[in-house]
Amino acid sequence: MTDQAEAPSAPTNRHTVHAKGREKLMAHAAMLLFAALIAGSFSFGGMAAQHLEAGPLTLWRYLMTMVVMGIMTFGILRVPFSKPRRVWRYALLGGLIAVYMLTMFAALEFTSPVQTGAVFTLMPLISAGFALLFIGQKTRPDVLAALVIAALGAIWVIFRADIQAILSFDVGRGELIYFVGVVCHGAYVPLIRRFGLGENPIAFGFWVVVFTIPWLLPTGAVPLATTDFASLPMTVWATIAYLSIVTTAITFMLLQYASMRLPAPKVLGYGYLTPTFIILLEGLLGHGWASPAVFIGALVTAAGLLVMGLLRD
Numbered sequence: 001m002t003d004q005a006e007a008p009s010a011p012t013n014r015h016t017v018h019a020k021g022r023e024k025l026m027a028h029a030a031m032l033l034f035a036a037l038i039a040g041s042f043s044f045g046g047m048a049a050q051h052l053e054a055g056p057l058t059l060w061r062y063l064m065t066m067v068v069m070g071i072m073t074f075g076i077l078r079v080p081f082s083k084p085r086r087v088w089r090y091a092l093l094g095g096l097i098a099v100y101m102l103t104m105f106a107a108l109e110f111t112s113p114v115q116t117g118a119v120f121t122l123m124p125l126i127s128a129g130f131a132l133l134f135i136g137q138k139t140r141p142d143v144l145a146a147l148v149i150a151a152l153g154a155i156w157v158i159f160r161a162d163i164q165a166i167l168s169f170d171v172g173r174g175e176l177i178y179f180v181g182v183v184c185h186g187a188y189v190p191l192i193r194r195f196g197l198g199e200n201p202i203a204f205g206f207w208v209v210v211f212t213i214p215w216l217l218p219t220g221a222v223p224l225a226t227t228d229f230a231s232l233p234m235t236v237w238a239t240i241a242y243l244s245i246v247t248t249a250i251t252f253m254l255l256q257y258a259s260m261r262l263p264a265p266k267v268l269g270y271g272y273l274t275p276t277f278i279i280l281l282e283g284l285l286g287h288g289w290a291s292p293a294v295f296i297g298a299l300v301t302a303a304g305l306l307v308m309g310l311l312r313d
Contacts, residue, residue, distance in 0.1 A: 027261040030254040031270035037254075039277030041247040048239035051232055054105030057240075059220030062213050064244035065252075069206045072249065079203045089195040090211040096184040096191070097208070098215030103181030111174025119178050121151045121158070124269045126186035134190045137263055147269050150304030154272040156297030157279065157290075189267050192259045201260060205252045272301050 048057060073079045084090055107116050124147050131137035139147075159165040196204065258267050276298040283289040290298075 023261060027258040028266075030258045031262075031267060032273070034251050034254040034258070035270045035273040036277050037246055037251050038271075039274045039281055041243055044239040044242050048236045048243075051236050052227065053223055054102075054108075055216070055219035056224035056227060057220075058101050058105065059213070059216040059224050060240055061243045061248060062209060062216060064240055065248040066206070066209050066213065068245050068249045069202075069209055069252070073200075073202045073206045077202060079200045082203075084207045085197060085199075086195075087211070090207045091214075093188060093191060093195065093208045094211035094213070095215050096188045097212050100181040100185040100188075102216070102219060103177050103184075107174040107178035107181070109174070110177065111172060116174065116178045119175050119182055120274075121154045121272060122179070123182050123186050123271055124151070126183055127189050127267075130187045131190040131263065134187070134194050137190060137193075139263065143263070143266065146304050148304075150269055150272045150301045153297045153300030153302075153304060154275055157275045157294055157301065161291060161293035161297060189255070189259050192256065196260065201256045202253055205256045209248070209252065272304070276301060 052060075074081050104116065107119075125144075128139040128144065128147075131139070155166065192204075255267070279290045279294065279298070
């Protein structure tokens with residue numbers, strides 16, 4: 001009597017396999033640091049924006065980031081240099097990031113940072129939809145519930161506990177423009193997994209930065225070329241250094257690291273903490289502390305993210 005052949009098991013979807021144990025904790029820690037570093041860019045970016053327009057500022061930032069990440073990737077970390085395969089992947093990811101950056105600045109011409117911040121809170125839920133569409137990554141109902149709780153806390157913080165400000169929210173041109181960018185960024189995280197072919201994650205991030213630059217040339221090349229750099233105050237140079245080294249290069253690697261280990265909604269869920277970190281930073285800089293009611297919203301956000309992090313992926 002011959003043994004009955006076992007039916008072959010269904011192939012595992014590598015996009016739905018997530019990190020466990022210490023590696024999972026490290027991924028969550030990476031995104032916590034990501035949110036804190038991004039928050040710092042708002043204060044510094046606002047200082048630089050007083051002296052340089054958004055187009056050339058963003059292009060200069062990414063040119064510097066390309067240099068920094070190139071040195072870090074191929075010089076310090078000594079990742080073997082190789083030509084990028086399937087260049088269209090990097091071009092698409094770079095385009096998504098470029099659209100996000102440009103729409104954010106364009107939106108601020110028509111609306112306030114508070115309103116754009118409210119639109120930003122839609123990103124994790126949008127990313128959950130793209131994760132299901134692009135890589136078959138389903139978001140568990142309890143994780144989705146935790147994201148909604150965190151979003152409510154973030155909205156409370158963004159509007160500084162002002163119920164009337166929340167109720168009077170009016171979707172205008174600026175919000176619609178920024179929503180396009182939020183959709184692009186929401187698609188970016190799951191596509192990192194979709195397009196990954198086993199490349200070194202740092203080298204992958206470097207090539208994404210390289211292929212972001214062509215998308216920024218139309219709005220930034222001419223103004224940047226005609227900029228009088230000698231007349232720019234030191235605060236602009238310091239801001240560019242922070243944005244290119246910390247906010248872009250380091251956060252790029254943090255996002256890349258976490259995206260390969262956590263579900264997309266959990267990764268972007270940490271963006272809800274950014275308004276809270278901004279409030280803390282403004283207080284430490286002597287610009288005044290938020291009211292106790294606002295801190296309650298921050299605690300709700302933190303609690304929602306803590307629950308989300310502890311839930312099974």
